[in-house]
Amino acid sequence: MKLYDNQNSYSKKPSVITIGTFDGVHIGHQKIIERLVKVGKNKSLESVVLTFFPHPRMVxxxxxxxxxxxxxDERKDLLSKLNLQAxxxxxFTVKFANLSARDYVKRVLVEELNAKHIIIGYDHHFxxxxxxxIEDLKIYGKEFGFDVEEISAQDIKDVAVSSTKIRNAISNGELQTANTYLGYPYFLTGIVVRGKGLGKQIQFPTANLQIKEDYKLIPKNGVYVVHSVIDGLTVYGMMNIGTNPTVNGTSQSIEVHFFNLDKDLYDDTLKVHILSRIRDEQKFQSVALLQEQLKLDQEHALKYISVYE
Structure with missing residues (x-):
């Protein structure tokens, strides 16, 4: 897949395009992109996804x-695995938002992207x-020489329902539900930074994950079963999201304890896939009681992993 952004312009190859945010790149999105790729092959057109960043609501x-x-960046990575060509x-800027519909079609879809076939939802507005x-888009299609293929109301509904259910499930800590709709385990990507070192003191050293993007949806506070790929190997562990109330913490942190891993991860970029939730975050009367609970959490995680693998 080739990436085109402000640094490099599209190649002007005749294209089949679908347009959207594609947040999550979940199973509903994957179905649409599978259709896009198929049309591209059948019509000898380059399969292109057009998306926008920042999200329009941010602007x-x-x-x-x-x-x-x-x-x-996560969206780029997920889309790159779907056999797209571009x-x-x-x-997305205020100036871009103020383009008239005709100017947007002419300048972006026709002149920049050389659209010959557009696959779009029945409820698409621009x-x-x-x-x-979409009826206006069909009229512009006749004027500028491209076909418009309507994504069915049912498929659009499936996409909307999936997105809503995924966000709600993640916010509620229901990761297995979210992962079913995503078609892959939800993940967090960040830089490993130094923490207070408490985990190491109680034999549960952690990698503290710092996520720079404040718009990334973080799951509900609690303890989770996770895995990461480190040096080409899948390493399992458990992750705590929360404020560390046992030691009177106040700010949210994301800490991952990997099983059977002896490696300095500081300053590494880490992608943590979240498999299942173990429990709520709790405040214990002592650090010793927290340590005992972490041992139970590890047993729970290892049992889950033995079935998951």
């Missing part, structure tokens, strides 16, 4: 505390104030 509703399933990321719809 047009700045007070909106939007939470997304993927960072833009991903075009347009920078142009200034989202004033144009």
């Amino acid at each position: 047009l509703q700045k007070e909106s505390n939007i939470e997304l399933l993927n960072t833009i 991903l075009v990321i347009k920078t 142009g200034k104030n989202r004033s144009a719809n």
